[in-house]
Amino acid sequence: MLLGVIADDFTGASDIANTLAKGLPGQGGLRTVQYLGVPRDKAAAEVEAGVIALKSRSIEPASAIEQSLAALRWLLDQGCRQIVFKYCSTFDSTPAGNIGPVAEALAGELGVKGVIVCPAFPGAGRTIYQGHLFVKDQLLNESGLQNHPLNPMTDADIRRWLRLQTTADVGHVDIGVVYEGSVAVEEALAENARQGRTLVIVDAITDDDLVAIGRAAASHRLVTGGSGIAIGLAAHFIGQGLASGMGAEVIGLEGPEAILAGSCSGATRGQVDLHRKSHPTLAIDVAGVMDGSVTMSNLVSFLLQNQGSAPLVYSSGTPDEVRAIQERFGRENVATALDALFASTARELIKAGIRRLVVAGGETSGAVVSALDLGALTIGAEIDPGVPVLLSGGDRPVALALKSGNFGTPHFFNKALERLAGK
Known part of the structure; x- marks a missing residue:
């Protein structure tokens, strides 16, 4: 290395x-x-x-x-x-x-x-x-x-x-x-x-x-x-002749898909709003997460029931909405609860057969991949600046796109799912 x-x-x-x-x-x-x-x-x-x-x-x-x-x-x-x-x-x-x-x-x-x-x-x-x-x-x-x-x-x-x-x-x-x-x-x-x-x-x-x-x-x-x-x-x-210059290769994986968005950035909110117009989406009620009425099973059921239609669940909100929920429940409490929710949701999705997973938000992505324990990831082609295709190994590989909140073009979610399939 x-x-x-x-x-x-x-x-x-x-x-x-x-x-x-x-x-x-x-x-x-x-x-x-x-x-x-x-x-x-x-x-x-x-x-x-x-x-x-x-x-x-x-x-x-x-x-x-x-x-x-x-x-x-x-x-x-x-x-x-x-x-x-x-x-x-x-x-x-x-x-x-x-x-x-x-x-x-x-x-x-x-x-x-x-x-x-x-x-x-x-x-x-x-x-x-x-x-x-x-x-x-x-x-x-x-x-x-x-x-x-x-x-x-x-x-x-x-x-x-x-x-x-x-x-x-x-x-x-x-x-x-x-x-x-x-x-x-x-x-x-x-x-x-x-x-x-x-x-x-x-x-x-x-x-x-x-x-x-x-x-x-x-x-x-x-x-x-x-x-x-x-x-x-x-x-x-x-x-210096120390490296091959081979770099990334085109990799991908066909299979069921899901999108999880936990970023509250302006770019992600715009991507969510655009995706909602033609795909099934579910907004996470953060207050419901905090009182226990919204659980992982709610999110997993929605995503699995809408397979083939690029389903999305998201917790993105405007700065005023985020501030209000943080003042009500505490910033760290909210962050911890949402991380845990996305992590458990991702685990269940992979168990249920999801093979293409798009995640928006740095903290959300961290929670998801930590929960999945996928090991080393091969770097594939670029989806948008700063966001490549990632492919895990093993008998049941998973194709991932991990997007920083402010990254990606308006139609990022659809584009990512296509790239994850190797298209």
Whole structure:
């Protein structure tokens, strides 16, 4: 294994696995496998990039550090020459969050400074300019992410945000340096390291910027960012003749289907609204979940009764609706109850023969795949930017699409089901 990734949630893991497998046009990518948690066994010999998916984004820093260091040690044991710490391209966190602490802990374990921090993903509208994170033409804290139910982002200045989470000063490489090319970026990172800065925000507005940053990071043992940071990393190994350039293959699986949506993002709500017009859908009554009147059996019955029609169950709501239900029952209580509901529903669906499963929302996806315990997942073709086909092994394989809340085109659900069937 050449490159190892530690991802702080399951959709993010799929996102960067897709980027590594796809690689640059004309060059190909890396043979990539996604692992659900830290594996117990060694990686297969043909794996060039291993992505470990953790469910650590919203947990206490101490626990996130412990899990991330365990993942790091396993990846190093597989021979990885470079490690990527992958977090959301919208930097989902809080002032007491764990992105900074985990990045510092990984850097400390590897003995490095001047570590790139770059959540940019231009293909999904996430860019960094003068250390500020934008979602398309809006500052992060004005894009709707300030209303995130678990990790509200109320400041677009990533330098200022990280300084609340870390112990050392945070550096910055501005877009002018990036435009000068990879040598200039590498020199700027080295200077930040000499000045004792562990983490350094690097501006990026286009994919070309990310390729330049990737070249600058070719010899770095640790890189951190969103999935976009991986755009140029595969090319380094392929160019040296260390990797095959084979990347992703077209894979799929025919069979019964179901869609579970737990994200409250604007993109997912729009996808749900569009899907409702021509497919059977069931809105989850969250108050009913909390009082026990809505159970897993209600959801499973609906989905199985509507086989062949791309049925969807969802808990998505507007910011005002989410706020009201959280004030009534408690934010953590609601999140825990919904995670448990989606997890148990997914288990029963797979037992009942569902073979194509689409899941929307990072926390929801984490709950679902943790419950299914599918082992290593093969990375297939891209459905939409950041979302690949995933295929489990074994006698009863399952084809999955794990979508971050803000990702996907309006008709994502139908498109995903087609791709999961290999079409």
